[in-house]
Amino acid sequence: MTWFEYTGNIHIHTTYSDGVGTFDDVVEAALWAGDDFVYVTDHNVLVREREEGYRRGLLTLVGQEVHDDDRVPQRNHLLCLGVTSDVTGQARDPQQLIDAVNAQQGLSFLAHPYEEVTPLAPDHWAWESWEVGGYTGVELWNYMSSFRGFTTSRFRTLVMGIMPHWFLRAPLSKMVRKWDELTQQRQVVAIGGTDVHGWTIGMGPLRRVFLPYRHCAQALNTHILTPRRLLGAPPNGRSDPEHLRHDRELVLDALRRGHCWVGYDLAGATRGFRFAAWQTPAGVTPPAAESPHAIMGDGMALPQWGCEIYLRVDAPAVAEIRLLRNGHVVTRRWGRRLEYFVSTPGVYRAELWRTRWGRLRGWIFSNPIYVRDA
Ligand SMILES: [Zn+2]
Ligand SMILES: [Zn+2]
Structure with a gap:
């Protein structure tokens, strides 16, 4: 049995929600980094009909990150992949939301379930409703969120913006322990997400884009193994629905089965694991x-x-x-x-x-x- 390996960059925000980059920026960054597919997940909006397809040959998939906008404080962000219609209407009840995703044969991952808090980053968007069931898995490593604990001063935050690799060590150990606990009960798939927004941070005149799109496209990926080859962009242009459906299903199936690993590729390419x-x-x-x-x-x-x-x-x-x-x-x-x-x-x-x-x-x-x- 031969497996085919593909590198995916998951959990991406664009101008459709609070990201700075457009779909073109996302694709440019992923092609630059050598990724095979991206999964864009804007907040509470689903632009799959409009944006999903092959863009410059890159498999560009569109899901959404759903949360209840009226909830105070903000908690329970859910990554919804493979959904065909917007499930934001179910956001008030996390279990109903997960059920709605399942009803569409979609996948759901608890996003940044644990987040560190500092005086400079006092708000957080952790997962709180641990009583839910039926979700596909967890975002074991949220790249952007894993820097929160280092924001202990403005200066340190700025240095982090210049050399983030110097700070980052691993996913939160609390999160890894929680995942180990969950997999004792049932299969819970782990993925890595970048949560890229392309925001600018600054101190006085010093300004810098913190974790730009290119950086994120290279840094943390979810690598999948599929039993068949992806068809790739059809030679006749970007809109062959059969190619797209075939490739999307292969990606979703690999993620659903946990045929994947989280790779911190910035520390060295993890291809071939x-x-x-x-x-x-x-x-x-x-x-x-x-x-x-x-x-x-x-x-x-x-x-x-x-x-x-x-x-x-x-x-x-x-x-x-x-x-x-x-x-x-x-x-x-x-x-x-x-x-x-x-x-x-x-x-x-x-x-x-x-x-x-x-x-x-x-x-x-x-x-x-x-x-x-x-
Ligand atoms: Zn989020
Ligand atoms: Zn996000």
């Missing part, structure tokens, strides 16, 4: 890579006897590879590959850390392989 599992006779390594196997996001039953599950993590470059079971590290090593035989059911996922700009930084966060008892 793999996390897979094979059923194999006890103690026998490694089966041919093409033989049937499970990948991140899949479930797998622990074989009865005489067989084992062989897990393998392949890193695109030397990194500290950590394998976690139910949120706890079971083994780790530096290198390009980690192998492990599973004897206990559990939720297994991989984290890769890499030294960049003088310190260890979270680089790749895979969705789990769910190993259950036979």
